[in-house]
Amino acid sequence: xxxxxxxxxxxxxxxxxxxxxxxxxxxxxxxxxxxxxxxxxxxxxxxxxxxxxxxxxxxxxxxxxxxxxxxxxxxxxxxxxxxxxxxxxxxxxxxxxxxxxxxxxxxxxxxxxxxxxxxxxxxxxxxxxxxxxxxxxxxxxxxxxxxxxxxxxxxxxxxxxxxxxx
Numbered sequence: 112x113x114x115x116x117x118x119x120x121x122x123x124x125x126x127x128x129x130x131x132x133x134x135x136x137x138x139x140x141x142x143x144x145x146x147x148x149x150x151x152x153x154x155x156x157x158x159x160x161x162x163x164x165x166x167x168x169x170x171x172x173x174x175x176x177x178x179x180x181x182x183x184x185x186x187x188x189x190x191x192x193x194x195x196x197x198x199x200x201x202x203x204x205x206x207x208x209x210x211x212x213x214x215x216x217x218x219x220x221x222x223x224x225x226x227x228x229x230x231x232x233x234x235x236x237x238x239x240x241x242x243x244x245x246x247x248x249x250x251x252x253x254x255x256x257x258x259x260x261x262x263x264x265x266x267x268x269x270x271x272x273x274x275x276x277x
Contacts, residue, residue, distance in 0.1 A: 134236045134239050134243075134248060137246040137247045139229060139230075139244055140203050142230065143206075143210045145214060145220070146214055148217070149218065151219055151263075152225075152263050154224060154225055154226070156224075158224050158225065158226050158227040158228075160225065177264060178264075180264060181262055181264035184218055185260050185261060185262045185271065185272050186272055188209055188212045188216070188260050189258065189260040191209075191212060192205055192208055192209045192258055192260060193258060195208050196250070198250050198252050198254075199249060199250065200250055201245075201246065201247050201248060201249055201250070202236065202243070202246055202250070202256075203245045203246055203247055205232065205245060205258065206230045206231050206234065206245035209231055209258075209260055210231035213260075216262070218263060219262065220261070220262065220263075221261035221263045222242075228244070229244060230244055230245045232245065232258060232259060232260050232261075233245075233257075233258070233259035233261075233273075234256065234258055234259075235256070235257040235259075236250070236254055236255065236256055236257075237255050241257070241259075241273075242259070258273070259271060259272065259273040260272050
């Protein structure tokens with residue numbers, strides 16, 4: 112069973128974890144297609160993001176509304192992906208599940224091709240700190256799993272969510 116790690120205090124995480132297996136290199140399958148009607152961020156072709164804006168950008172009411180919509184999409188897909196996750200499946204299966212939901216919502220999976228990242232979500236298992244690439248490793252009882260669902264909405268705002276389960 113995979114459960115959410117909650118219970119943080121001023122001193123940090125207060126829960127302990129079971130023993131888990133160290134994650135090595137497993138097969139990464141081919142990237143999934145993204146329909147042509149979905150707006151794409153600047154990095155979608157070559158993996159190189161546009162230079163960062165170093166100024167404070169105050170958002171209009173309409174922009175804030177769109178950010179909230181993107182946040183709702185990402186949060187909803189994250190919730191569904193976490194509910195779908197179970198022992199015995201691969202993180203590649205989680206990626207396909209989330210990918211299908213993201214493109215069905217007419218959003219672009221933000222990690223996809225960002226600096227060459229080959230998948231639609233990030234899945235970090237056990238000793239993988241962050242931005243793990245979904246692959247063919249089967250989830251085991253006691254694994255620590257972090258899923259990051261990030262979407263690029265129609266106005267190309269990127270929203271990210273990332274809880275940890277064990």
